[in-house]
Amino acid sequence: MSGVVSFNWRGAWAIYNQELSRAWRTFFQTILSPVLTTSLYFIVFGAAIGGRINEVDGISYAAFIVPGLLILTLLSETTTNASFGIYMPRFTGSIYELLSAPVGVAETLIGFVGAAATKSLIISAIIMVTARFFVDYSLAHPILAVGIIMLVAAAFALFGFILGIWADGFERLQIIPLLVLTPLTFLGGTFYSIDMLPELWRSIALVNPIVYLVNGLRWCFYGKSDVSIGVSLGLTALFLAVCIGIVAWIFRTGWKLRS
Amino acid sequence: MESILEIQGLTKTYPGGLTALDAVDLDVRRGEIFALLGPNGAGKTTLIGAVCGMVRPTGGSIRAFGLDMARDWRRARARIGLVPQELGFDILESVERSVRFSRGLAGLAPDPRKIESILRSLSLWDKRDAQIRMLSGGMKRRMLIAKALAHDPELIFLDEPTAGVDVELRRDMWRLIGGLREQGTTIILTTHYIEEAEEMADRVGVIDKGRILLVEDKDTLMARMGSKEAVFTLSEPLHALPPDLPGLSLSLGEAGRSLCYRGSGADADGELAELVQALVARGIRFSALDIHESTLEDIFVDLVENGG
Numbered sequence: 408m409s410g411v412v413s414f415n416w417r418g419a420w421a422i423y424n425q426e427l428s429r430a431w432r433t434f435f436q437t438i439l440s441p442v443l444t445t446s447l448y449f450i451v452f453g454a455a456i457g458g459r460i461n462e463v464d465g466i467s468y469a470a471f472i473v474p475g476l477l478i479l480t481l482l483s484e485t486t487t488n489a490s491f492g493i494y495m496p497r498f499t500g501s502i503y504e505l506l507s508a509p510v511g512v513a514e515t516l517i518g519f520v521g522a523a524a525t526k527s528l529i530i531s532a533i534i535m536v537t538a539r540f541f542v543d544y545s546l547a548h549p550i551l552a553v554g555i556i557m558l559v560a561a562a563f564a565l566f567g568f569i570l571g572i573w574a575d576g577f578e579r580l581q582i583i584p585l586l587v588l589t590p591l592t593f594l595g596g597t598f599y600s601i602d603m604l605p606e607l608w609r610s611i612a613l614v615n616p617i618v619y620l621v622n623g624l625r626w627c628f629y630g631k632s633d634v635s636i637g638v639s640l641g642l643t644a645l646f647l648a649v650c651i652g653i654v655a656w657i658f659r660t661g662w663k664l665r666s
Numbered sequence: 667m668e669s670i671l672e673i674q675g676l677t678k679t680y681p682g683g684l685t686a687l688d689a690v691d692l693d694v695r696r697g698e699i700f701a702l703l704g705p706n707g708a709g710k711t712t713l714i715g716a717v718c719g720m721v722r723p724t725g726g727s728i729r730a731f732g733l734d735m736a737r738d739w740r741r742a743r744a745r746i747g748l749v750p751q752e753l754g755f756d757i758l759e760s761v762e763r764s765v766r767f768s769r770g771l772a773g774l775a776p777d778p779r780k781i782e783s784i785l786r787s788l789s790l791w792d793k794r795d796a797q798i799r800m801l802s803g804g805m806k807r808r809m810l811i812a813k814a815l816a817h818d819p820e821l822i823f824l825d826e827p828t829a830g831v832d833v834e835l836r837r838d839m840w841r842l843i844g845g846l847r848e849q850g851t852t853i854i855l856t857t858h859y860i861e862e863a864e865e866m867a868d869r870v871g872v873i874d875k876g877r878i879l880l881v882e883d884k885d886t887l888m889a890r891m892g893s894k895e896a897v898f899t900l901s902e903p904l905h906a907l908p909p910d911l912p913g914l915s916l917s918l919g920e921a922g923r924s925l926c927y928r929g930s931g932a933d934a935d936g937e938l939a940e941l942v943q944a945l946v947a948r949g950i951r952f953s954a955l956d957i958h959e960s961t962l963e964d965i966f967v968d969l970v971e972n973g974g
């Protein structure tokens with residue numbers, strides 16, 4: 408007889424494991440796509456355009472865009488991975504197994520979000536190694552950088568999880584990353600310092616939450632950024648907390664999961 | 667006998683306003699095979715969903731193993747297995763991994779020997795490394811059963827386990843389900859094949875439009891409600907019923923060429939024997955005798971049409 412009383416560790420581990428093995432099946436896609444995208448960005452922005460922009464904030468342009476690129480790929484990969492992770496069982500009908508198993512919110516989240524975040528950490532490492540082939544960047548606060556990457560990965564894995572539950576079709580699944588995340592990321596100071604913008608646009612940019620993520624990570628790399636690291640960390644944590652709140656509500660009400 | 671599942675006043679109204687379960691009371695005993703019969707849309711799957719966690723009840727209470735499912739769902743669910751009506755898999759997963767996942771989800775330590783024996787008993791062992799998408803329809807159904815058995819449940823729900831399965835495989839499944847019962851597993855199954863309930867069930871429940879119409883021992887039900895009809899094709903037409911035949915329910919057919927007897931319950935066999943002897947004694951000769959015994963199917967159709 409199982410000893411499941413308050414927390415089902417084996418259940419959480421089973422979900423986590425299954426999700427990672429799903430990624431393993433598409434190993435080359437998982438690994439190759441970030442390597443390819445990162446390389447392309449470096450060739451276009453780093454080499455072609457960077458040749459004309461010398462430095463931003465005293466950092467070479469190619470090095471300047473590394474943290475932004477990291478966030479760019481991190482957000483889209485994490486969100487997509489996590490949203491597919493929970494959407495697929497809903498789509499195929501295998502969700503019945505999760506709903507009838509002795510697993511609750513915590514186990515489900517640790518499994519799905521943990522796996523999505525793990526994949527993101529691996530992808531981040533790959534991006535950083537790939538970037539190294541193009542540019543000699545430095546990393547001023549490595550531990551804090553890992554911390555921010557983990558925080559962002561967890562937050563957007565949760566965000567993706569919510570999307571995957573909300574979506575009623577593949578189209579809806581793609582629409583938020585495509586229409587919201589990507590534009591916000593591009594406008595979020597990935598490839599430029601928002602100090603380079605005219606005053607009006609600068610103020611508008613400050614409303615974009617992704618500015619704070621990019622700048623938080625940039626600060627970890629080079630010790631300087633457009634906004635303070637404290638604000639960055641605080642906002643990321645806030646976003647994480649909001650996502651946790653929404654997920655808890657989803658489970659309590661069974662929204663879109665239980666009929 | 668000890669109850670393993672106690673459902674009281676269970677009601678489910680779907681968001682659209684449809685009441686799929688209407689104050690259902692049901693007790694299932696430990697160790698029995700309970701067959702839930704009902705037409706399409708009766709509420710069978712909704713009932714199973716409410717117990718297992720896919721459906722949020724609007725009212726009522728469910729206790730399994732004496733545990734309140736609303737509070738102690740974690741402990742209770744670890745002891746319940748579910749074979750859903752619809753196929754639903756991660757079709758790219760391998761057979762063995764998929765069953766291993768189910769066991770882990772229930773919170774149990776891996777047990778390769780256990781999984782091997784489950785897969786062997788369902789003739790899936792040879793396919794253990796195959797992806798689920800490569801299985802035939804019947805194999806996929808058995809796969810659902812394998813997943814439901816992975817954690818040795820004490821109570822197992824089978825929602826139309828033999829839908830779309832050929833005769834031979836259906837017999838195999840009956841054997842498997844019989845075997846589970848031998849080991850002490852309680853089984854609740856829904857089916858559209860009445861012969862399945864007739865063959866296997868200890869007790870039968872009939873549900874229609876979200877209401878339980880009756881719950882009864884299968885044998886009692888068949889004896890009480892089962893009727894016997896015997897039609898004698900007469901050699902010489904009769905103009906009237908012989909006046910001195912014992913008080914049986916008899917009628918004459920077209921032009922007095924046949925005699926029809928109707929009886930029900932446990933007495934019918936004796937009455938029929940009596941009738942045959944009486945006919946012979948009176949020199950009323952017949953050239954054929956056609957006996958029809960009602961099945962669960964007849965009882966069921968009757969119940970549903972007449973609303974119990």
Ligand SMILES: Nc1ncnc2c1ncn2[C@@H]1O[C@H](COP(=O)(O)OP(=O)(O)OP(=O)(O)O)[C@@H](O)[C@H]1O
Pocket residue numbers: 666680681682684685686704705706707708709710711712713751
């Ligand atoms: N998710 C849902 N939302 C709204 N109505 C539903 C939902 N699921 C089932 N119903 C309705 O509830 C009623 C009972 O459905 P249910 O699936 O429980 O029937 P059933 O007895 O299992 O039928 P079948 O023998 O066809 O499987 C039906 O009228 C059905 O349309």
Ligand SMILES: [Mg+2]
Pocket residue numbers: 710711712751825
């Ligand atoms: Mg059904």
